[in-house]
């Protein structure tokens with residue numbers, strides 16, 4: 001398929017103007033923050049209040065209690081129809097594993113730049129280390145460093161995470177690799193349970209989406225936000241909807257995640273041993289637009305480093321993203337696609353924002369028209 005036919009938005013143009021010389025070292029550039037990190041006035045942080053994100057205690061659902069399951073699915077349904085964000089507690093993930101995963105982040109991001117660059121992300125790839133995307137975007141740079149890697153729930157892929165970290169960073173990262181492998185396995189298991197809940201809540205049965213994501217090919221991302229001397233002019237992660245299917249985020253106690261609801265930015269307060277779950281664009285398409293993928297961002301602060309661990313659930317490569325027929329009785333919101341098509345769109349043509357799914361759908365439909373019209 002031709003992918004160079006997108007009519008470029010300002011963000012898409014931005015993708016092709018990298019700043020090669022800028023090096024992100026917060027301890028050095030904090031004294032004189034380069035313009036590329038300063039966000040336009042109307043996009044700067046100014047949070048209005050805290051969002052009362054519904055908290056779902058998963059214990060009853062996970063142990064098969066029908067009354068608790070029905071109640072949980074009602075709360076999920078209301079949250080996902082409105083903004084797509086909810087919190088989960090008693091999720092079955094060992095709190096020791098969560099704190100180990102945070103400690104391993106300190107270990108990785110505490111290395112020197114050249115050591116971290118052993119895992120350097122290549123320009124069009126979605127895994128590896130990057131410091132504020134200085135080689136990918138030329139403006140509105142995020143004040144963060146990230147390390148992303150692929151996770152696969154396919155049989156025979158039980159060590160992809162561990163192998164990736166050891167290959168990139170050497171044997172001293174074997175222990176961290178094992179911890180992130182275990183963490184991703186736990187996230188995959190939790191996301192399949194949440195998929196059951198989403199299926200029940202949409203009236204398509206508990207196995208519909210669970211089966212769809214069984215062999216998921218997902219992305220794990222470690223977000224590291226150093227303190228910033230101008231937190232009111234910069235952003236850790238700019239406003240976007242996740243293009244992926246479901247995000248399970250663990251933020252540390254510093255806080256900084258914000259969600260746009262009713263045209264206002266709301267801080268999502270951190271809770272110990274609780275995950276923030278949100279619907280991404282791919283699930284919004286799978287639910288035929290019934291469940292919302294909502295705009296969010298991460299702000300930074302002037303005193304404390306902030307960390308978050310994001311597991312982005314994605315379908316395996318060959319799966320066609322098409323809603324179950326029960327959800328299409330009154331028509332279709334989005335065309336069929338596969339996850340690699342949307343991923344490529346966000347890596348090569350479009351910087352993920354609040355319009356990614358709409359821009360992608362129009363681009364896909366246009367490409368289909370172009371290929372079906374004889375020249």
Ligand SMILES: C=C1C[C@]23C[C@@]1(O)CC[C@H]2[C@]1(C)CCC[C@@](C)(C(=O)O)[C@H]1[C@@H]3C(=O)O
Nearest residue numbers: 142219237238240242243244312346347352
């Ligand atoms: C598929 C993806 C693209 C981004 C990472 C992710 O795995 C899910 C969310 C996307 C992102 C976080 C949205 C904000 C802009 C972005 C560039 C970032 O700040 O990290 C996005 C990621 C990306 O690498 O394109």
Ligand SMILES: O=C(O)CCC(=O)C(=O)O
Nearest residue numbers: 223237251257298308310
């Ligand atoms: O760090 C956070 O709280 C949010 C990060 C995020 O939205 C993302 O990585 O997609």
Ligand SMILES: [Fe+2]
Nearest residue numbers: 240241242296
């Ligand atoms: Fe996100």
